[in-house]
Amino acid sequence: MHQALKTTYKQDMSLLANRSGVFWYTLLIAALLLVPGVLGEFYVNELGGVYIFAIAGVGLMLLTGYTGLVNLGQGAFLGIGAYTNSVLMTKGVPFVITLPLSGIFAAVAGVLLGIPTLRMTGFYLAIATLAFGSIVGTIFQKWTAVTGGFDGFAVPTPTIMGYPIEGATGVYYMSLFVLIFVLWMSINILRSPVGRAMVAIRDSEVSAQSMGINLSLYKTISFAISSGITGLAGALFAHYVRFLAPDSFDILLSIQFVTIIFVGGLGSLHGAIFGALFVRLLPQLIAIVRDDLPFGIGRLPGLEPSLFGLVLVLVILFEPTGMYGRWLKLKAYFKNFPLHRRGGARRQKAYAKSERLR
């Protein structure tokens, strides 16, 4: 594959690899800033949801895609962030304080989950996090004194320096801002020793340990960062839904997050964004084409979850690198257009490590 040739240290330290990247990303951000003026409120609202899920996806991507730790309970951290934010706001704490607090609170919860599960790998970790998510979900339902139980409660409107952040447009800009901040932070974390250690742990725990990486420390840090970012997404999610009820934070939400990073492409921040676009916009797409489908397919109940399942299965079977991997392959195909070789992107065959002694 093509590698950028770097000639100066400054080039190595810049966030984006080359000039065309700077150009296109500036253009993209400018376009996104203009969206609320152009598109209707419905689309602005949906895009706000995409950003919030992308933030949570980036959080999970750092944990699963870069550190190799599975978390099937990410929805719980979104819930912790959402409830921390909203409960504090009803007590009169301003939004500028509750937003970082909900991230910190979720990060602490992430450490609390991370420390006991340090020794677990693979599916044991998946099951443990699944159990954790379900326990937290039940706490949201039963701790009525704080969460209001099944009745839920309305989330107050946030204000920043006296300006109320209202409606779809307010949530849109707020989420976009937090998403850009989180992406900037994640890119920098991934280039720092912490990020390098995370990737080393993902690739081989044994060799990471022999290079002097403290496995427990970096795994716990990874859990903290991941759940902290998801907690931020949770705070925004509370304002997105405007009414908190505990049944929004169930297993299915956690599975949606894992779908985001899998369909988007494991091990790339782009993947988290692509995945969030897919997961949030697929239901809308179905809603739009529902009436035009032949044979009444569109009116079948349960079309949406089955499509989710089908896409997940197809991605794992045929494109394990996800949407971003496919995009890279397409780009490579057009870059060396007439000279494309079929085997160029073939993966090295990997064999799962056996956990048996024999």
Next chain:
Amino acid sequence: MDDAARLLQLVINGAAGGCIYGVIALGFVLIYKATEMINFAQGDLMMLGGFVALSLIANLGVNYWAGAVLAIAIMAVFGFLLDSIILRRVIGQPQFAVIMLTLGLGFIFRAFAGITFGYGSYTFATPFTNKVERFGGIVIGQDSLSIVVGTVILCAILYLFFSKTRLGIAMQAASQNQLAAYYMGIPVRTIFSLIWGISAAASCVAGILLAPSTVLDVNMGFLGFKAFAAAVLGGFGSIPGALVGGVIIGIVEQLAGYYLPAGFQEVTSNIVLLLVLILRPQGIFAETQRKKV
């Protein structure tokens, strides 16, 4: 009713519910022992088995026993095909890919069942519905009794199969050492598919046994997540461990539901699961030691 009798009643009901967890966990363990894959769709296989039995018995009017056997056979074939068509392709991918694949399959099964059978709650008449047996002061529903007896019969059949038949011994060999099994002329891939078939059949048995005491609906597959606690408690590599783990989880859940405030019953299995994973990850019936570098 005095306290001792009530306690006994709770324990028996819990054990009956726990047998269901045990049978589902048995399915996990069989597949894990053979292929080191975890099937997150095991609960959904149980749901499908229950619905196949429902459509045979209630809709097509087949006799209960014949319908049950037929449903088990159908699910066994389904499990075989599931492995030989889909899951065999992901061998060699990280374990997480298998988890996501089976989660995705679970979604598809749920939607399939919803589209084919409907999203309501269904029951079908069984010989055990709404009948009770009295032993002294204790009243036991025949549905609970049938679950325990059915589980014991299933285990006896599986035990005889794995220890006495050529095929069963070949399966043990294939799950102990694939390479050596290949050298001995055992068709390991077919064996693995057959194990998936047995596992799906076991979940179908769980679905049929569960039918008299609850209603069938497409979301009953989430019960499978509770069965993880049973499998982990039993050590995830041990078949008797899975069953004992299931019974323990069932009893603890019943007792928690009675003695602890509301809300604890739903999370007991998860709390037990986390505690076991933290304190004794090898389970109570440890068979394997930790792998060392």
